[in-house]
Amino acid sequence: MSVARVIVDVPSRETDRPFDYLIPARLEGWVEPGSRVAVPFGGRTLQGIVVATKDDAEVDRSRLKELADVLDAVPPLSAELVELGEWMSRRWLCPLTVALQAMLPAALKGKTEKYIAIARGAEWTEADRLFDGELIAALERQSPLKLSTLLRQFPDQAGAIQRLLKAGKLEELQKVEDRLSVRTVLTVFAPSPERLRAALEAIPRRAAKQRETIEYLLAHPEPIAQQQLAEAVGTTTGTIKALADKGFVELRAVTEDRDPYEGREFPASAPMKLTPAQAAAFGPIAAAVGEGRHEVFLLHGVTGSGKTEIYLQAIQRCLEQGKEAIVLVPEISLTPQMVERFKSRFGERVAVLHSRLSNGERYDEWRKIRDGRAQVAVGARSAIFAPFGRIGLIVIDEEHESSYKQEESPKYHARDVAVERARQHGAAVVLGSATPSLETYAAATIESGAPGNRDAAFRPVYVPLPERVADRPLPGVTIVDMREELKLGNRAMFSRALADALQARLDREEQAVLLLNRRGYSTFVMCRSCGYTAQCPHCDIALTYHRGSQNLRCHYCGYAEREPTECPSCQSPHIRFFGTGTQKVEEALALAFPGIRVIRMDVDTTTEKGSHEKWLTQFRERRADVLLGTQMVAKGLDFPHVTLVGVLAADSALKLPDFRAPERTFQLLTQVAGRAGRHELPGEVVIQTYEPEHPSVAMVERHDYAGFTAQELRHRRVLGYPPFGRLISLTLSHEQMPLLIALGESFAAKMREKASAAGLTGSFAGGAPHALEVLGPVPSPIPRLKDRYRFQCMVKYRGDVDAPGWVAKTLQELAETTKRSGVTVGVDVDPQMML
Numbered sequence: 076m077s078v079a080r081v082i083v084d085v086p087s088r089e090t091d092r093p094f095d096y097l098i099p100a101r102l103e104g105w106v107e108p109g110s111r112v113a114v115p116f117g118g119r120t121l122q123g124i125v126v127a128t129k130d131d132a133e134v135d136r137s138r139l140k141e142l143a144d145v146l147d148a149v150p151p152l153s154a155e156l157v158e159l160g161e162w163m164s165r166r167w168l169c170p171l172t173v174a175l176q177a178m179l180p181a182a183l184k185g186k187t188e189k190y191i192a193i194a195r196g197a198e199w200t201e202a203d204r205l206f207d208g209e210l211i212a213a214l215e216r217q218s219p220l221k222l223s224t225l226l227r228q229f230p231d232q233a234g235a236i237q238r239l240l241k242a243g244k245l246e247e248l249q250k251v252e253d254r255l256s257v258r259t260v261l262t263v264f265a266p267s268p269e270r271l272r273a274a275l276e277a278i279p280r281r282a283a284k285q286r287e288t289i290e291y292l293l294a295h296p297e298p299i300a301q302q303q304l305a306e307a308v309g310t311t312t313g314t315i316k317a318l319a320d321k322g323f324v325e326l327r328a329v330t331e332d333r334d335p336y337e338g339r340e341f342p343a344s345a346p347m348k349l350t351p352a353q354a355a356a357f358g359p360i361a362a363a364v365g366e367g368r369h370e371v372f373l374l375h376g377v378t379g380s381g382k383t384e385i386y387l388q389a390i391q392r393c394l395e396q397g398k399e400a401i402v403l404v405p406e407i408s409l410t411p412q413m414v415e416r417f418k419s420r421f422g423e424r425v426a427v428l429h430s431r432l433s434n435g436e437r438y439d440e441w442r443k444i445r446d447g448r449a450q451v452a453v454g455a456r457s458a459i460f461a462p463f464g465r466i467g468l469i470v471i472d473e474e475h476e477s478s479y480k481q482e483e484s485p486k487y488h489a490r491d492v493a494v495e496r497a498r499q500h501g502a503a504v505v506l507g508s509a510t511p512s513l514e515t516y517a518a519a520t521i522e523s524g525a526p527g528n529r530d531a532a533f534r535p536v537y538v539p540l541p542e543r544v545a546d547r548p549l550p551g552v553t554i555v556d557m558r559e560e561l562k563l564g565n566r567a568m569f570s571r572a573l574a575d576a577l578q579a580r581l582d583r584e585e586q587a588v589l590l591l592n593r594r595g596y597s598t599f600v601m602c603r604s605c606g607y608t609a610q611c612p613h614c615d616i617a618l619t620y621h622r623g624s625q626n627l628r629c630h631y632c633g634y635a636e637r638e639p640t641e642c643p644s645c646q647s648p649h650i651r652f653f654g655t656g657t658q659k660v661e662e663a664l665a666l667a668f669p670g671i672r673v674i675r676m677d678v679d680t681t682t683e684k685g686s687h688e689k690w691l692t693q694f695r696e697r698r699a700d701v702l703l704g705t706q707m708v709a710k711g712l713d714f715p716h717v718t719l720v721g722v723l724a725a726d727s728a729l730k731l732p733d734f735r736a737p738e739r740t741f742q743l744l745t746q747v748a749g750r751a752g753r754h755e756l757p758g759e760v761v762i763q764t765y766e767p768e769h770p771s772v773a774m775v776e777r778h779d780y781a782g783f784t785a786q787e788l789r790h791r792r793v794l795g796y797p798p799f800g801r802l803i804s805l806t807l808s809h810e811q812m813p814l815l816i817a818l819g820e821s822f823a824a825k826m827r828e829k830a831s832a833a834g835l836t837g838s839f840a841g842g843a844p845h846a847l848e849v850l851g852p853v854p855s856p857i858p859r860l861k862d863r864y865r866f867q868c869m870v871k872y873r874g875d876v877d878a879p880g881w882v883a884k885t886l887q888e889l890a891e892t893t894k895r896s897g898v899t900v901g902v903d904v905d906p907q908m909m910l
């Protein structure tokens with residue numbers, strides 16, 4: 076008998092190591108790295124993942140427990156993914172189980188369920204039956220029975236169950252339950268023609284329908300769904316069941332994939348002839364894919380330069396090598412239009428993974444990948460864990476998107492995972508963007524690399540694509556200073572330039588996209604008389620006004636209160652809602668342009684499943700003049716009749732206390748501007764702002780990515796921010812502030828000790844090649860959430876410094892103190908959000 080090393084699904088630092096279990100004889104041969112198992116752990120049964128197996132010669136068998144069960148016929152993870160998980164847990168300082176669980180489809184994240192069973196040898200007395208007869212009868216019919224089901228049937232019997240448990244007549248069991256549901260279809264399997272003919276002999280003449288069914292099967296011998304067969308013959312499923320009961324045909328439940336794109340047609344598309352610029356960019360990528368060589372490319376192509384066609388042809392090349400490809404796109408741009416481009420080219424070979432699928436649908440798509448029925452996985456962030464075994468290419472579209480970073484643990488960045496996974500597979504990586512992140516751009520273009528940026532080995536090959544296809548020009552951009560508008564007496568939401576441009580579109584029956592940049596901007600409530608703003612009583616955050624329910628809500632803790640009619644502080648009735656919501660813009664459009672047809676896309680109008688698709692189809696079919704929305708209208712859309720893009724409040728996110736705010740603003744504006752004039756009709760862009768001279772706005776006018784980046788990189792270099800330094804942030808939270816400050820200070824002190832012990836004496840600002848600095852503890856930008864104070868420490872380092880290792884070690888040294896004080900510690904390595 077051998078031993079399995081299991082990572083048990085308890086996400087804490089203390090249990091973050093493999094535990095050994097004996098593999099009982101009945102499970103021998105079923106257990107390998109990546110298997111999902113149920114194990115006894117601390118008196119409970121829990122789910123775990125096997126990370127290794129070993130011979131029991133090395134261990135003291137008498138001390139080990141046995142595995143309770145293996146949960147899948149085919150292990151959901153592979154040895155390669157288990158190793159990737161180990162790498163992630165070191166890279167982002169998270170427990171291994173957290174990394175491994177992130178790779179499983181939600182349907183496989185088992186939950187432990189309690190079951191009640193009749194204890195072995197239990198004997199019922201008259202009294203038992205008298206008091207608890209129904210309960211006992213239910214268990215006698217089906218034992219074990221889920222506790223939750225039992226309590227649903229007998230809502231007031233919790234006491235009785237307790238009593239019988241204590242008396243040893245019932246026992247409690249634990250099982251790991253999958254939420255996995257497969258759809259099965261009853262399918263008829265016909266035997267050989269000889270046997271069918273024999274059946275015909277045996278069935279009496281009066282059973283006409285049975286005979287017709289057999290005759291039908293003689294003519295159509297392939298397996299057929301029971302329902303479908305009944306319809307074809309013009310009978311009921313009863314007839315078929317009767318045949319199955321007599322053994323004339325076989326009836327089996329067959330698993331069927333749920334196809335989220337069922338009933339949709341994807342007209343086949345042939346590869347396009349690449350433009351010379353595309354061909355030049357494609358060359359080196361195709362070579363690496365063809366040779367099965369690991370190489371990372373930064374495909375820097377302006378909006379509408381035809382990057383997607385390059386992805387498609389690179390994937391083609393990859394499939395020709397008999398390998399598999401993963402394509403990541405931001406969740407928000409996983410629009411039907413994007414999916415269609417892949418499905419049209421590769422048809423059935425494409426599996427799509429995104430969060431708008433149901434758990435069941437996602438599980439089915441995932442199985443297509445694992446079982447080798449799909450070779451291309453298109454999906455959002457977590458699709459990077461697609462269970463392929465022979466990856467030849469990984470594409471990350473819009474590589475600068477912050478949604479590739481997961482904000483909860485494991486706080487991984489899909490781009491980094493992609494590079495590591497591709498390295499293991501000898502696969503090529505294509506990072507595509509019109510506005511690459513400064514980190515990637517610097518790594519690809521700065522001669523010496525950017526010191527301290529991720530790992531030194533990250534040196535993408537720079538592949539530019541500076542022009543749009545077919546010599547189409549980039550759209551002309553007009554920047555409107557809204558302060559000037561105000562001076563001239565225009566108090567409207569739309570500048571004259573934008574209003575004129577919109578009117579021209581209506582006259583010419585062209586279309587417009589309007590972006591309301593609302594990141595960091597909310598509809599809050601303020602008193603005009605005293606300046607009071609409505610705050611959450613539990614968090615240091617302004618409450619947001621919700622027009623639908625007419626209440627004020629906290630987006631962090633869910634607290635809600637009724638909309639005030641007077642100021643709670645000074646009783647003035649002049650309490651107003653501030654901030655421009657998309658609803659307000661919609662109303663203003665209707666007033667200014669009577670009869671205008673507007674589609675509004677924001678969180679409120681896109682909650683329903685399929686709503687994205689519905690709106691975009693309507694817009695594509697030109698059933699609306701304007702597509703108005705938040706960030707979600709900025710990306711990936713390619714509509715021939717859009718000739719105008721308008722941006723309201725371009726600068727609203729610039730004030731956020733985040734050093735990436737200018738970069739994000741520039742990216743968003745450039746991306747949305749890129750939606751205009753992508754086909755024959757030329758495009759125009761109008762950007763309204765209060766800060767026309769800010770580089771994030773001004774450089775968009777000239778489509779000057781290089782200029783913006785050069786300037787921004789100079790700032791970053793001075794401040795030692797990425798890509799010229801790396802960050803690890805530590806967030807501490809607790810109800811009592813002093814505990815936080817004390818723990819934060821111990822952390823900072825211990826980190827500084829380690830730095831000086833390693834001889835890091837040079838200062839960060841002084842430009843030392845290897846340096847480490849600890850900032851804080853200081854209150855977090857949101858200093859209180861859910862009644863808990865929040866403090867943070869920031870570790871800034873560059874060069875050859877093992878800061879993540881030191882942080883891990885320091886947290887270990889402080890584990891006792893942390894546990895005693897009850898302070899919650901969150902670590903974010905290479906954080907993307909500073910809030």
Ligand SMILES: Nc1ncnc2c1ncn2[C@@H]1O[C@H](COP(=O)(O)OP(=O)(O)OP(=O)(O)O)[C@@H](O)[C@H]1O
Nearest residue numbers: 347348349350378379380381382383384544711749
């Ligand atoms: N070789 C080609 N010949 C003709 N048309 C092409 C070619 N390549 C791409 N196109 C067309 O050019 C348009 C823009 O291409 P695509 O959407 O791939 O650009 P992109 O670089 O991905 O843009 P963005 O980053 O803005 O999403 C599309 O309508 C596409 O069909």
Ligand SMILES: [Zn+2]
Nearest residue numbers: 611614629632
């Ligand atoms: Zn709150």
